[in-house]
Amino acid sequence: MSPDALNSLFALCIGFALAGALASGYQAMAARPAGFGLLGEGVAPKTFAAVPFLVFAAPFIIMRNTLRGAKIERRRFEFVMMATVLSGFWSMMSGTFFLMTLRAAGVLT
Incomplete structure (x- = not known):
């Protein structure tokens, strides 16, 4: 396996793990599963806060809804x-x- 393919596979796994952790954490805190309905609550500060959350949690939500x-x-x-x-x-x-964010912060080399 080439280094680029291995890097892409690692990014894929990290992305799914991050999405799962975010969605599970939301479900533990809010006692309901995360979904794209968070965006349909009108113009409110929590709707704007839901956008970055959904950007990273979306792969898990898509797969959960699909399955x-x-x-x-x-x-x-x-x-x-x-x-x-x-x-x-x-x-x-x-x-x-x-x-890339972890590398920029100096956590990864």
């Missing part, structure tokens, strides 16, 4: 695969951003 929809609504394989690819790409990008 639940596949079981409950019997969604087609193509839809599930498309959502999985979207979630994976989003996770890789947020993981890359997180790793």
Whole structure:
């Protein structure tokens, strides 16, 4: 495996782990699962605070909703695969951003 592929895989894993940790932490604090409905509460400070949270928690939310929809609504394989690819790409990008931030802060070399 090339170093670039390994770096992308690591960013993907970090992105999914970060998304899962954020969504689980939100669920523990708010006693309800995180979702994109946080944006539909009108113009309020907590709606603006939800945007950065959802940017990093979205891969977990997308996969959770997709897998639940596949079981409950019997969604087609193509839809599930498309959502999985979207979630994976989003996770890789947020993981890359997180790793770049850690490197800039001097935590990683």
